[in-house]
Amino acid sequence: MPRSANEHRPAGDAGPRLDGLAPEALQHLQAAAHAIRDGAIDTASQALDNVLAVAPEHPEALRLYGLLHTRTHRHDEALAMLQRAIAQWPDYALAHSDLGNARQAAGDMDGAFASWRQACTLAPDAPMPWFNLGRNLQLHGDTAAAIAALEQAQAQAPDFLPATILLGDALVHAGRFDEAAARYRAALTLHPACGDAWRGLANMKTRPLSEDDREHLARVLRRPDLLPSDRIATGFALGKVCEDQHRHEQAFAALSAANAQLRELAPWDAGAFRQHADAILAASARLPPPLDPGLGHEAIFIVGLPRSGSTLFEQILAAHPQVEGASELPDLEQVLGEESSRRRQPLLHWIGDASARDWQRLGRRYLERTRRWRRHKPRHTDKLPSNWLLSGVLGAMLPGAPIVDVRRDALEAGWSCYKQQFYRLPHFACTLTDIAAYIRDYERIMAVWQADMPRRIRTQHYEALLAAPEAEIRALLAFCGLPFDPACLDYHHAGRNVRTASAAQVRQPLQHDTARADRYGALLDPLRLGLGRSTMVR
Template sequence: MPASWPFPDHPADMAMRVASLSPGQRQQLEAAARAIRDGVPAPARQALDAVLAGAPGHPEALRLRGILHTRARQYDAAREALRNALREWPDDPLALTDLGNAEQAAGEIEAALAHWRKACALAPDYPMGWFNLGRNLQVLGYTTLAVEALQRACALAPTLLPAHVLLGDALVHLGRFDEAASHYRAALAVHPACGDAWRGLANMKTRPLPEEDRTRLIALLQRNDVAEPDRIAMGFALGKVNEDQGRYEEAFAALGEANARQRRLAPWQAGAFHGLVESVSAAGASLPPPLAPTLGEEAIFIVGLPRSGSTLFEQILAAHPQVEGASELPDLGEVLVEESTRRGQPFPRWAPSATAQDWQRMGRRYLERTARWRRQRPRFTDKLPENWLHAGVLGAMLPGARIVDVRRDALEAGWSCFKQQFYRLPHFACTLTDIAAYVRDYESAMDRWQAAAPARIRSQRYEALLADPEAEIRALLAFCGLPFDAACLEFHRATRAIRTPSAAQVRQPLNRDTARAERYGRLLDPLRLGLGRPLY
């Protein structure tokens, strides 16, 4: 057995990475990689154990074991495996990249960035390294730096579709729409049925797609060789171009087909979700008084239905010199998952046994994970819409935080959800009846929590902002404990990155003509019926 393993000349040289293994060990390693890719941990673990039993310390096997531990949220074990791999191959860009992924998953953002940057420095001509760095910088909100890294990836590999698409997304978030469109079009030049590129073009809401795109989409959707994810994304894009042209029945048909295909991938269960909401509500009704009532006063949560105006209200708050707009952060849910893993029970089953000290510890963990958003300004927004589900337990976890519950007319918001492709599945927005069920659960829960804690939860009407912008903005700032600042009235002039599908819309002054649902007439009656509205 070799004391050290031959180091590959290039990170992508997979043959060299496994050259010192026997044919059987290589097969086991390939089987482990496939199982990790497919999300099947048990056979991956078994295959890696077999390889390492015969080749102890092999760096490629240790690297895969680190990835497996990261997927299982076993971050200490992941870091140990990856550091052991790096002891054999100290300058391996792939192991450094995966160590960065483990650090990020554990909430150690600066360590993660250091590893990713080192990987790029060690292999400056490796496009996937730059793509990975750019992708993670974008996820972390460092959009300008992400653009630079992704531009390097595109220059090194002009046909690398994901790099062009993600670069387009980052440019949209910075408001550089023409450049973004050129990269989406570059992806389509390589692969005309690239669903992610069509999704990017369609998500620039204020820019109508031309008739030639409609013709191309119809032709592509008639082909039999289009992958299902691409077909779904193109269906949503066809819905947008039809609506832009006033072809409402055709738009509804395209969107209905796309949503039906999306739902078949992972059906959302309204009954199960209702049970979850009820159990979370019950947990939030019997929490211990907080030990530190001001803990979390740095945070402003913006919650509600997607497509309800939450990005607009974040843009207003982020125009204030004391507030950083952090967009949709995963940290609150991640902290609850960490606690669930620690206790061996899913949330909210363990909530009744959590003490005031436990909730305070979780609140501090959230503030620790989000500390980078307070480096320039003392307050920050977290606008993940579905955080409304945690509004109750936030009273014990971060009692000083303010929660802005954005309400838009449910028919308009619900229809807007139906038109938007969501990637986190299963999702409620694939049928009009499921949307209505979700709205009922959300509004019922938030009405109860707002009535019980009006000092920390504000119901903010989108239509009220349109009717009297200055009065509503003043009231919003007062609720958040912020002095009035005239910059909030000119929110559309802010130059921050906006990482949601509303990136184009909130860079414009308020538009009072946003209603679209009535144009679809009785086609939306299932949604009206579920919302208890008169039928068309």
């Protein structure tokens, strides 16, 4: 997804509304806008106070104050400021758009979409309101509506690069790969070094990039003026095309360089993560028995390592007429974050103090937040891989929810993680040794929960699915409390949106030639050693 997308603003929306302000007040407004962008909270607040001292209730100052409060998570103040601005200028599309952002931050998604749509109604010829609406529809999982909004944005501004990229992403998620590729190529026409475009093309993993692409990527990487974000994405794309062409040493070199640059942005601390994981394990072991053991049966959690087949198993389940595939949901983490904010303590500090009634309340809050995924079907999947760390918490909070722990050969899964650019930083996948350490922690902790909750956690092996598809699918459905349905055998025909890097792969039948690690020989020995395996013969 394009970075800093919400920073783009349609030209001319606020200009005429600043007429009549004294030059000094205009300077304060400009200083406030820059300070908000740079995160200088006190500077921005002082500048806005200076404006309001000479122009009380000026809508643009109120709007910027709303932005400031949104950035600092002061939701009530943000909403109040933006509503005061709109009371002065009811037709100010930008203020309505910002009100949508504030409502989203406050957890009012229905209100947020109403505000974003109102912005589009007020400024139908401006690209930014459509882009903002499309971006949030896409984040919310409404891909068809997102495509329609983003097409409007691009129609108003064909050279608006973020809209072009995000439209390509939405088309990928809808399975419209030819159209998506055309959008990414159009973006490269506008900006040949656009890392997001190369990322989009490379993530359509069933479509090889060409020799011309490889040469183009190599030229781009030689540019001294390349932005770090573009250099990283381009490096991952070069690694992909080199692997497709069996240039394994070149692929490894390109991926190693890209991962090193990504790690420089935010280094992963394997030791700190191990301590954190052990602390959550110890705290979760002392949670009270649930008041309602069936609470949460509507949800099916799919956890494990990224790139292990979790999207494939979600696709299988989502082919069932009773299950909606919701992809990687943030709701579990956000519900726990809400409780941490309410208690003014991090999770590890309050987890042991929460009562069974508290956990029941939090479980119901999760079900409330995810209700939209069950509008048409009674159950939904939640396949954020890192939720494995919260398996113990789920036993108290949503004890009726089955957990599918997806496993793939650790060497193959680890190498696949190394090849994938992750945007949530810091990330464990930037070095082979960190990947191995993460896998060891994951397997060790999940073994504890598997022994403690064998009826609630199913270890689902990717390789077992390849060997006996129907038997494994029947067993998976039975574990989830679902009757067998033959549509699950033809999962690749399921008409749904897939919002992960596996969007292309799960729309084809099972592939039996996905192993790649051995082609790299001794280059992957650090990963093998970390996993306790023998190294390759040199």
